[in-house]
Amino acid sequence: MEQQKLIPASNVTAETIAAAAKKYPTPFYLYDESLIRDRCKELRDMPNAFGLKVRYGMKANSSKALLKIIANEGLGIDAASLNEAKRAMMAGFGAEEILLTTQEVPIGEDRRDLEDMMRGGLNYNVCSLRQLELVADFAGKNKIPLSMRVHPGVGSGASSTRNTGDKYSCFGVHLSVVKEAMDMAKEKGLVLKRVHVHIGSGGDPKVWKDNIDRELSYLEQYFPGAETINFGGGFKERRMPEEERADIKALGQYAKERIEGFFKRTGRKLFMEIEPGTFVVAMAGFLVTRVLDKKNTGSDGFQFLVVDGGMETNTRPLLYGSRHPMFVVSTEGTLLSGEYGDGPAKKPFVVVGRCCESGDALTLDDEGKIVERNMAEPQFDDYLVLGGCGAYCSSMTPFNYNSHTQIPEVLQRANGDLVLIRKAQSLAQVTQNELSI
């Protein structure tokens, strides 16, 4: 296989995996700095009419070193909680670089913190009538403009749990009450300068385009003072070779034409924002595990590979039936089989983790049933590597289940150096807040 690269766009090779695993014990996440920078550039270059801001959807991966790289690339932040906004600031983002879009409501201590951050320039995206009520007097008195997330009644996502725009989810102010919200805003003298819609993750580009048209029409109907239109994230990545990634150029071209058309019709020049999470980091991340054991379940059963990182390191297969490319790498750093090219003879295996949970498998379908994947048969101690693990793996897993500890994160710098960016959690850290009776 050419250069032993695991995936075509990445700089991570089978040799990188073996070298990293010599330095840091498995399991760990390994990130490719160059790939993150390439994706940031591709997004910044998205065609647009009157300016573009790319906000990184940091819930995809909130690791400080990665946030610093993304800040250095000039992206802003989409934060999903007040704590995420605080972490972005700890990583060096200014408050004014952050748009906070959350289900939380600002009460108690959170409210004081939110007000301080809004005075410092944080953009608050109102997602419900209650949020609007709670923030209205403060924003009105301090003349702080607000944003509003509209629930469009139509969504798209790679699975029902990732669709955020249909009637089964409650993100944003539903279109049916936007008028009521705007009446309240008017009464309080509020300025709504940004309209926002995020319809879901990994969905159909056609639905993403339709959303542009719908969002422009609500903006025209309800938001006379809006200057910015935010189309959310949800750009699909190509994790498996047969998948297609979102065409950022084509989507940008479409948005540009629609925003220009809107200007011709209304005389209003809208600034555009997007909020990719997955697209920035997904393909830059690898989960490096080691093969601990092999078992089988009889002549009508399966061949199982037990690895040292399962659902507590990557929950996406269990949660969504997601498929990640799998690579078998020998301890010497030879790629024994990959997903992006023909390897030697492959055999069907089921890959499971160490948790006492039948769903702790990395090869599941979208109904949670075990499925086989073809790969070279590894030796004990060989590495089983999963690609496409930069987004919603480290940031989303139930890592202390079975008293496992949160695994470390390693970064391959642009010059090839391997550096530790997050230490392994210790068992003492897992239990440190427990009190005796």
Ligand SMILES: *Cc1c(COP(=O)(O)O)cnc(C)c1O
């Ligand atoms: C999750 C989320 C994003 C990022 O979604 P991706 O599918 O990772 O691109 C952007 N905006 C909002 C409001 C989100 O909730």
